[in-house]
Amino acid sequence: MLPRDLKTEQFAGYPPEARKLVANYLGTLQQLPLSFLPSLLRELIDYDFKFPAERKAREKELANLGSLSPDQLRQLFQAFAQIHLSPELEGFDWAKSPVQFVERLSAYLWSTHQLDAFRKASMDYADHLRSAAPPDPPPIPRLGITVIGQGVASYDEALFRKLRPHGAYFSRVKPEEGLPRLLEAVAARAKSHPAPYGHWYIDGGEEADHAPALTCISYKALEPARAALLRRMQPELDRPGMGPEALRTLLAQLRPAELGMDRVSDDKGTDEVLARFEVSLLTEGSGTQIFSTSFAQWAAREALRRAQPLTLLVRFAPRQRQKPMNELLSAVAARPELDFVGSLIDADFGAYYNWLNQQRLPGADQSSFLVWFEGHSQALAIGPSMPRGTESTSAADLEQLLAWAV
Amino acid sequence: MKVSSQNRGGRAALAARNASHSQDVSRFVARTRRDFLRTAAGVTLGSTLMRSSWARATASSKRKIVVVTFGGGARDQETFAPEGQENIPHLMRELIPQATFFTQVVNRGILGHYVATASLATGVYETFNNFASVAPQSPTVFEYFRKDLKRPPSDAWVVAPSNGFNRIGESSHRSYGAGLGAQVILPKHLLTAATSGRSNDYQHLLRDNYETPFYAPELAGSEFELQQLDKILKLSVDDFKDHAQTLSSPDELSVYIARRLMRQVAPSLLWITMHDIDIAHAGAYSLYVEGIRRTDRLCSDLWKTIQTEPEYAGKTTLFILPDFGRDSDDDAGGNGFQHHRTGDALSRTTWMLAAGPGIREGEVFDRAVDSTDLVPTLGSMMGFSPSLAQGKPIGELL
Numbered sequence: 001m002l003p004r005d006l007k008t009e010q011f012a013g014y015p016p017e018a019r020k021l022v023a024n025y026l027g028t029l030q031q032l033p034l035s036f037l038p039s040l041l042r043e044l045i046d047y048d049f050k051f052p053a054e055r056k057a058r059e060k061e062l063a064n065l066g067s068l069s070p071d072q073l074r075q076l077f078q079a080f081a082q083i084h085l086s087p088e089l090e091g092f093d094w095a096k097s098p099v100q101f102v103e104r105l106s107a108y109l110w111s112t113h114q115l116d117a118f119r120k121a122s123m124d125y126a127d128h129l130r131s132a133a134p135p136d137p138p139p140i141p142r143l144g145i146t147v148i149g150q151g152v153a154s155y156d157e158a159l160f161r162k163l164r165p166h167g168a169y170f171s172r173v174k175p176e177e178g179l180p181r182l183l184e185a186v187a188a189r190a191k192s193h194p195a196p197y198g199h200w201y202i203d204g205g206e207e208a209d210h211a212p213a214l215t216c217i218s219y220k221a222l223e224p225a226r227a228a229l230l231r232r233m234q235p236e237l238d239r240p241g242m243g244p245e246a247l248r249t250l251l252a253q254l255r256p257a258e259l260g261m262d263r264v265s266d267d268k269g270t271d272e273v274l275a276r277f278e279v280s281l282l283t284e285g286s287g288t289q290i291f292s293t294s295f296a297q298w299a300a301r302e303a304l305r306r307a308q309p310l311t312l313l314v315r316f317a318p319r320q321r322q323k324p325m326n327e328l329l330s331a332v333a334a335r336p337e338l339d340f341v342g343s344l345i346d347a348d349f350g351a352y353y354n355w356l357n358q359q360r361l362p363g364a365d366q367s368s369f370l371v372w373f374e375g376h377s378q379a380l381a382i383g384p385s386m387p388r389g390t391e392s393t394s395a396a397d398l399e400q401l402l403a404w405a406v
Numbered sequence: 407m408k409v410s411s412q413n414r415g416g417r418a419a420l421a422a423r424n425a426s427h428s429q430d431v432s433r434f435v436a437r438t439r440r441d442f443l444r445t446a447a448g449v450t451l452g453s454t455l456m457r458s459s460w461a462r463a464t465a466s467s468k469r470k471i472v473v474v475t476f477g478g479g480a481r482d483q484e485t486f487a488p489e490g491q492e493n494i495p496h497l498m499r500e501l502i503p504q505a506t507f508f509t510q511v512v513n514r515g516i517l518g519h520y521v522a523t524a525s526l527a528t529g530v531y532e533t534f535n536n537f538a539s540v541a542p543q544s545p546t547v548f549e550y551f552r553k554d555l556k557r558p559p560s561d562a563w564v565v566a567p568s569n570g571f572n573r574i575g576e577s578s579h580r581s582y583g584a585g586l587g588a589q590v591i592l593p594k595h596l597l598t599a600a601t602s603g604r605s606n607d608y609q610h611l612l613r614d615n616y617e618t619p620f621y622a623p624e625l626a627g628s629e630f631e632l633q634q635l636d637k638i639l640k641l642s643v644d645d646f647k648d649h650a651q652t653l654s655s656p657d658e659l660s661v662y663i664a665r666r667l668m669r670q671v672a673p674s675l676l677w678i679t680m681h682d683i684d685i686a687h688a689g690a691y692s693l694y695v696e697g698i699r700r701t702d703r704l705c706s707d708l709w710k711t712i713q714t715e716p717e718y719a720g721k722t723t724l725f726i727l728p729d730f731g732r733d734s735d736d737d738a739g740g741n742g743f744q745h746h747r748t749g750d751a752l753s754r755t756t757w758m759l760a761a762g763p764g765i766r767e768g769e770v771f772d773r774a775v776d777s778t779d780l781v782p783t784l785g786s787m788m789g790f791s792p793s794l795a796q797g798k799p800i801g802e803l804l
Contacts, residue, residue, distance in 0.1 A: 110516045111533040115749045161489070286744065287688035294689030301741060322685075322693055345692035353735070353742060360738050 002090065003037050004030050010095040015048035021062065028066045031073045034090065035083035035118070036125075038105065041098035049276045051197050053308040060133040076128060079121035083114055099252055135362045138310055140193050141384075142367035143406060144358045145182055146300075147315040148347035149373045150205065152340045159344075159373055160380040162352035167369070167382030167405075168390045174397040175375050179208055181398050182313060182372070187211035189311045197273075197307045204296035204347075205317025215309075217278055217299060219292040219317065225259040226289055229282055232258070251283035277302070291319040293346035297353055304357040314354055315374070316347035344373075355382065368405040372398060381405040452506065452769035452802060470722040471784055472712060473677045474705060475526065477567075478519045478684035479732045479746050479753075480698050486757065493698045496706035497759075501726070505761035506769045506803060513730045513754050513777040517746045520570050522729040522777075523679055527574060529781030529795025539570065541578040544794050547781045548575055548588035551675050554790035562588035563673040565664045567656050567681030574679075579794070588677065591634060591667070593659040597650055599631035600643045639666045654700075657682040661704045665711050672717035675788070680704065686732065689744050709761070723762035723787065725780065731756050760803055771802050 006029055011022045022029065022044055029037060043050075043058055050058070068076065086108060094101035109115045149155065160169060183201065190199035190213040201210050203218040210216055236250060256262070256275035259282075281302060287294035293316055300314045320336035351371040358367055368383035379398070382388075383405035396404075484490040491498060515525045518536025525532045530544040548562040564575050572595075576587025635641045653659050657680045664678050680701050686694035705726055712718045733740030734752040746753045758775065761767075778797030785792040786799040 107535070110749075113514070113531070119749060285689070287690065291688055291690050297689060298741070319690065322690070339692075342690065342692040345695070346690045349691040349743075356735060357738075 001093070001095070003032055003034055006030050006095060013096055014045055018044050018047035021047055021058075025062045025066055028062070028068075028073070031070060032065075033077050033081040033083070034085055034094070035105070036077055036080040036121075038094040038098040038101040041095065042102055045098055046276075049273050051273060051277075051307040052195075053197075054306050057135065060135075061129060064129065064133040076125070079117065079124065083109070083118055083121070084112070100249060103249065138308075138361075138363045139195070140189070140310055141406065142309070142358060142361065142363060143186075143189065143311050143402075144354055144367070144369040145186070145311075145313040145402075146347070146351040146354050146369075146371045147179060147182065147313070147374045148351055148371065149344045149376065150315065150317050151338070152344050152373075152375075155341065155344055155373075159348055159378055160351070160371060162349065163355060163369075163371060163380050163382065165389045166355070167380050167388060168386045168392055170379045170381065170392050170394070170396060170401060171377060172393055172395045173372065173377045173379045173401065174395065175372075175377060176397075178372060178374065178398050179315065182370075182402075183208060183210050183214075185399065185402055186214060186311050186313050190214055193310060195310060198309055199311040200303050200307070200309045200313070202296055202299045202303065202312070202314045203317065204292040204315060204319070208315075215274065215307075217274070217281075219295050222278060222282065222295075225261050225278065226282060228259040229254070229289065254279055254283055277306070291346075292317050293319045293343050293350060296347070297350035300350070300354045301357050304354075304361060308361050312354070312358070314350075316343065316350060318343040319346065368402075370398070370401055370405055452766065452771045468721050469788060470672075470674045470718055471676070471725070471788065472708065472718075472722055473526075473675075473725045473780070473784075474708060474727075475523055475677075475679045476683075476701055476705065476726055476728040477523070477680045478728075479517075479686070479730050480683050480701075480728055481732045481734070481743060481752060483735075484695055484698055484743070493695055494702040496702045497726075500706050501709060501761060502759060502768070504767050505759040506766050506771070508758045508775050508800070508802075509770060509772040510774045511727060511756045511758045511777060512774055513756065515777065517730050517749060517753055519681065519684065519729055520574070523566075523571070524574055526727075526729060526777055526780055527677065528577065529778045529792055529797045531778065531796065537570065539573060541573040541576055541583070543578055545577045545579045545582035545792070546575065546587060547784055547792065548675060548677075549577060549579075549582035549586040550781070550785060550790045550792045551788060552588075553582060553586050555788065557674065559585075559589055560671055561673050562675040563667055563671065564588045564590045564677045564679070565660050565667065566590060566592055566679045567660055568592070568594065571679060588675070591638075591663060592631075593663045594656055596631045596635060596646070596663070597659065600635065600646050600650075638671060639663065640670050641666065655682045655697075657697075657701060657704055661707060664708065668711060668715050668718060672715075675784075678708070686743050687745060689741075691743065694743055712762075720763055723760060723765060725758065725760050725784075727758035727777075727780070728756040730754060730777075765803060769802075775800055 006026060008023045008026060011019050014022060022041075029040075032040070040061075043054075047055060047058060065073065074081075085105075089101070089104060089108060092101050092104065109118050186199060186201060187210065190211060194213065197215050199214050201207065201214045201216045203216070203220070205218065206220040207216055207218040232254070233247070236247060256272070256279050259279060261275050261278065262270055281288050281295065281299050285294065285298040285302075288298050296314055296316045300312060303309060303312060318338040318340050319342070321339040321342070355369045358364070358369060361367075366384055368381070370379060370381050372379040379401055381401045381404060386405055482490065485494050513522060513525075515522060515531035516533065516536060521532050521534055521536040524542040527546045527548070528542050528544040529547070532542050532544065534540050534543065548564070551557060552559070552562055562575075564571070566572070566574060572590055572592055575590040577583050632643065635643060635646055649662060650659060653662065660678060660680065664676065667673065667676065682700055683694060683697035685697050709724060712722045712724055730746055731753045732743050732746045733748045734750055735742045737748045737750045740748040740750070758780070776797050778795060779800050780797065781792045781795045782797045782799040783803055785795070786804050
């Protein structure tokens, strides 16, 4: 089937809001090339469960495409139209299963050496969108905070090496009550600028006390879901021929209820949006099921990319020492050993990635970032008014650093 | 349109950089490596007009080649960039001063470890499913070597990390294939056989594939593996198990087996595929760097073995090259060091070093070399004709 043959009935399996959105733009979608359209449908099929920022981005994208004439659309998607697809791909039910189609498309592009052409077409399209339907700037400058090194008594190597060129390093930070103070600062921002999914707290261990206005996810709270996931996957692993790709397809189909997750928001019943986000962290992220540091980094990356929060506090926790995969998967009740220094190194690099991902969002030139070695006197602050590549030996507490950085 | 996802299906949507920009990045990477090597390792910039004296160095019938893939995938910033130097002290101080180094080896194929390693071994960009248990479609270097030079099966060996590599020694090509390939030894499979797959003490060495933490390989019977231990490696099961208990990683086990092969069988063509670095897929940066440091040390150990084993000393050329790199931090479609899924320039651009008699020492070449040039180069060195390979012999090594 080709896009021009699309009919509204083919989206009967989509959730109601997604179905409505697709029906509104059916005429436009029919004009898009097959090498592109399923990637867009992959986003739209989950529209009902997307964060507000994602929904707005899709709406703007569709509105832009809908405003273009057939000639303009043809010109915009010319490079995509030149991607050669196989009859098998053309015959796939991509409207019903766009995720599976894109999996197959990806493998096909690699094997036919068309990936570079596809990359260029995608990049050019992204450039077009940025200029034709630019994202809204944030209502207040973004703030990212990353806390690393929980439980590490001492560490002699240099920290924040990747971030130092971009900000000011402080070596005499007063660590007392550091985490509560940071959480209070985040809560204050959530109170003064309330926004759904606008202010996040991600903990790689057990979450600390925090304001209910924060969107919070933690590795500890997801422990039952992780165990349920492992239980579901174990029989699949034992099936002959089960490989990574088949397993990923299975994982992608899991829903929160299947992992025993019934997330309840304070006033609106089940929070399916957040629950699905949490499932995706465990099913799409590599290493997130076994290493808390990988979980915290990936959760931050995905929260920034998808929810585009105004405030994000990420606290890394010690991960378990590397163990054999089969032992990890067996979920034996033995108390895991922790790798404190390894986790600090993971988190130090994770902080760099948190900053990089924050800077990819609108308003990057006004955003601020703070990373702190938990319980210790080292921190680094980045912000519009912070000098770059500098060091300070002035005594300061974390509230002062935040005030200087923001 | 979404342009970022971590799953493999997202690769297609991860597109980010156009071809001309990729070439710029590759050249920049090469220049950075060259400048760094010149200052840190005291090497000089080579000229393509100069030729190696390899052809005169060793009688062809006695020449031996050892190829090591520095896997699975390491980036410049953790290796040859200034901040990465601390992770590869053995390469920097011991090997590169004795080697010819190519700063820009480009892999234009599929960036999956099995298919990319198969492409290195065939000189053709193979296009099969990376996770399928299939033979390469084009003849391998082992088949060219054995068929053209009429070498016995014992003269070409592969030591591979994971059970997914068990078909790499022999292609499905109708003019080559059956009976003409390399013997393949899978150390982790050996270990499974030796422990009857039961002992939890050895489980930590059995991880097969880092692409997903859930991947558990299907293992076949153990009779053949136990025979390999006894007849070929001259190792009792107990001795093998005892030694394995002293090792910290699958690659250490591979190097142990490779050294045993060199001592007992002394193949003329030995291919060793490292894989520890690919733990990066689990997202733990410290484990990724630890893997690089271990691989660096193991490469040095192999070089020392080559120089001390009577069958190898003075007549062996060592090649070390990654199968490919990993995603750059700058590509929003990826997640940095964790994967090699975006196909960006940094994930495609790697390096290669060659050392041994007749290879010029301390020379650096920064012209672009293709991954598929390895097999034709080995053919020119050893005297066989890889007629179906796509690459070209690297003149600076001949």
